[in-house]
Amino acid sequence: MxxxxxxxxxxxxxxxxxxxxxxxxxxxxxxxxxxxxxxxxxxxxxxxxxxxxxxxxxxxxxxxxxxxxxxxxxxxxxxxxxxxxxxxxxxxxxxxxxxxxxxxxxxxxxxxxxxxxxxxxxxxxxxxxITVVTPGDLTPGSGDHYKVFTPYWRAWEAARWRPAADAPAEVRLPSGVEPGTLPRLTDLTSGSPSPDLAPGGESAGRERMRAWLRDDAAAYDDVRDDLAADRTSRLSPYVKFGCVSPRELAEAAPDPYRRQLAWRDFHHQVAAAFPDLPRRDYRSRDRRWKDDEDAFTAWCDGTTGVPIVDAGMRQLHREGFMHNRARLITASFLTRDLGVDWRRGLGHFNEWLVDGDVADNAGNWQWVAGTGNSTRPDQVMNPLRQASRFDPRGDYVRRYVPELAGVEGSRVHRPWTLDEERRRSLDYPPPIIDPDDR
Incomplete structure (x- = not known):
């Protein structure tokens, strides 16, 4: 044998x-x-x-x-x-x-x-x-990889997926092999994990997948950008570590979610063709980045004074996860409003995101910064407009920025407009830039 x-x-x-x-x-x-x-x-x-x-x-x-x-x-x-x-x-x-x-x-x-x-x-x-469609399986007639998502999506939708592999009924380990013991966390890294980090593993991932498919998947397209609702799948860590099969998930999920998995595959085929994606601009835009340590530190710490940005960064630290819409808002604020190099933001996300996939994380940062695969490289996401649209009552902000828990309704997004006495009582910093002037 x-x-x-x-x-x-x-x-x-x-x-x-x-x-x-x-x-x-x-x-x-x-x-x-x-x-x-x-x-x-x-x-x-x-x-x-x-x-x-x-x-x-x-x-x-x-x-x-x-x-x-x-x-x-x-x-x-x-x-x-x-x-x-x-x-x-x-x-x-x-x-x-x-x-x-x-x-x-x-x-x-x-x-x-x-x-x-x-x-x-x-x-x-x-x-x-690792992906639904292996990088390189889909190639355009004009080059080695797709540089724009929409034609890739059309090819991805039309592709024939591999058959699913059954779980083995038996795994026969040869005799005499010493398995070894799993190390402790402190044997491998210093520092402490986020206090609300999700548990890892296939069992937890499949339980999460079943619950999401049963309760929230049908409404995914309506709620995925609703920051306060928090009804995204939260399956990205399990897909990143392969605890859940992306192919199995794609087969069971609705079309809007499948499109997100196609975006993941898209970035993987970009990274396969351009291995420097986490380090070098995919498309050079001659951007001049600012070296502003104070602004970068405030962004990292969630103390920019712009509540929707700070809420996203504090969710990242608390959970090792950030809502997909908040990722776009915080990345746009760092690169477009503060003018800080996207590589610094990517580095901070890599320190905290449990789902920090090399290809997807770098691809999304470059997309927001305008150096990647976006067909609208000059697009800027105004944080106040984003907050008004995707957290209209301010519930997401109040969940993660406790200093603002007592501020009513949408006023939580503009605490600098409160009267002076109320502002002082909040123990919350003024904005490091004027977000109304963006």
Whole structure:
């Protein structure tokens, strides 16, 4: 009976996991996750993501154990650890998810190089599952990738999706393999996670998916921009970590939500073609960014004096998550109103967002900043108009900015217009810029 390795990366689930299904079909299976020092030593080892990752791995281990297997945990270089385990178990094949980020491409190259250097007869294969449609599967006649979303969306809608992979009924782990223990949060990162961070894992993700599909999915297009209603799916962390299959979600969700998943796939195919997306302007606009540390700090801390902006930033810190409309408002305020480089905003989001997907996060920041794939690169989102439209009663602001909890109705969006005595009693800063003058 042959033995296969599956190297889990961003596909932390047993349902609709093509790489896991292929490994199980081959015979005995060694499910492996490697805590990668190259990631743990960098900015992506943020407490929120590490906590969510540990939850997800614990849940994955339980799911594999229920099927007779286990999750083998190692720390170090994924290529070196995978080759070492393949040699120990006599594995003939290694499966992993097909990722197209610059880092994932380097990891795959290192795996192949390590196999050659060791002289192993180990077949390496990458399987779909990170996106609904794999980057590169859809290409325009005029180039290597779609640069504008609408034609991509038309192609995406017409595409034939891969068949869903069944969850394995049995996972047969070879005898003698030491699974290893999951580390503690403090072993991997310093700092504390957000107090209201959602739990990670496939079980939590599927529970959230079922509840959203049952209760809110039908109204998604009507409520997704309503800040106070908070009726978005909140599934993005589970999709980012692969706890929920984006393909399965796309099949079950209504068209307006499917379009959002297509946006995610769009950014992934942009990042595959332009690996510098998180670091360099996709389209140069000759912008001159300001070096304003005080303004940037106020934005990060949620103390700009513009309530709708501060509410979004404080939600980010409290939950490791931010409402989709608030993300657009806060990013526009930083780049368009304060004139601060989008890369600085992206960096701060990466420190806190549990769903901080490399391609999607960078693609959206560049879209807002006017350097990315937007067909309207000069569009500016006035925060007061956005607040009036998407938080008309001010409930979202009052939820996250307690200093303003006692301000009535929509006046909460313009506390600087209150009389002087009332303003002083609020213990809330004046705006760092005049938002009425934007």
């Amino acid at each position: 042959d033995t296969s390795l599956i190297l889990f990366t961003r596909d932390l689930r047993v349902r609709d996991n093509p790489a896991l299904a292929a490994a199980c079909e081959a015979g005995r299976v060694v499910p492996l996750f490697v805590f990668d020092d190259a990631i743990l030593d960098g900015p992506f080892a943020a407490p929120n993501r590490v906590r969510f990752l540990l939850d997800s791995l614990a849940d994955l281990r339980e799911s594999l154990s229920e099927r007779g297997g286990d999750l083998v945990v190692r720390r170090g270089d994924p290529a070196g650890e995978a080759v070492r385990l393949a040699r120990e178990t006599g594995a003939r094949s290694l499966m992993l998810a097909d990722e197209r980020t610059a880092y994932a491409a380097r990891r795959l190259d290192r795996l192949r190089e390590a196999v050659r250097a060791d002289g192993l007869d180990l077949d390496i294969s990458a399987h779909p599952g």
